[in-house]
Amino acid sequence: MKGIVFTEFLDMVENEFSYEVADKIIEENSLASNGAYTSVGNYDNAEMIMLITSLSKHVNTPAEQLAAHYGKYLLNRFFILFPHFFTSVSTTFDFLDTIDRHVHVEVKKLYSDAELPSFETKRISERKMQMFYRSGNPFACLAGGLIEGACEKFNEKITIKKDISADHMSATFTLTKED
Structure with a gap:
């Protein structure tokens, strides 16, 4: 997993x-990286799971909820760090359509070793879309947060129905625009 996901997570926690909480969640885990991340480095996704699980215990919030919250945070950060993906x-819906066909293509050009999830979209109607998430990492809740963040960023009222697999490695998100 790319280091930017870790550096942004720790920034959010701080x-x-x-x-103090950021230091605690690093110190209480046996992280191969020792919690020293660079945005362009590659790190074991298990470290992110450990960090979110530890944060969950410290702030008394379910890990799935924290992962979704982080997804919303990360979308806002991407909007600032990579504005060209949004212009x-x-x-x-238009943004979500571009993730696999544009955003991930550009990311792969910069980081050929990046392991990226799949975000396949299917337009059902003008007001309804499905997004199919698949990954080798159990971060479907984080992906859901990214979608929620996009809805907020584009100032759209969209209902999101989530069907997340038990292992959190795949999900179907059904988005319906409200009036």
């Missing part, structure tokens, strides 16, 4: 909880 789209 900003929204505290530096040619004006709706959530």
Whole structure:
């Protein structure tokens, strides 16, 4: 998993909880990286699971809820760090359509070793879309948070029905635009 996912996670923890909590969740886990991440490095996804699980215990919030919250946070950060991915789209559906066909293509050009999830979309109607998430990592809740973040960023009221697999490695998100 790319280091930017880790560096942004720890920034979120520091900003929204505290530096002390960030230090605790690093210190209490046996991390191969020792919690020293660079945005371009590659790290074991198990470390992210350990960090989220530890954070869950410290802030008394379910890990799935924290992963989704982080997804929303990460979408906002991507909007700031990579604005070119958002300039040619004006709706959530349009943006979600670009993830596999544009965003991930560009990421692979920069980081050929990046292990990226699949985000396949299917337009059912003007107001309804399905997104199929598949990954070798159990981060379907984080993906759901990214979708929620996109809805907020594009200022759209969209109901999201989530069907997440037990292992969190796949999910179907059904998005319906509200009036």
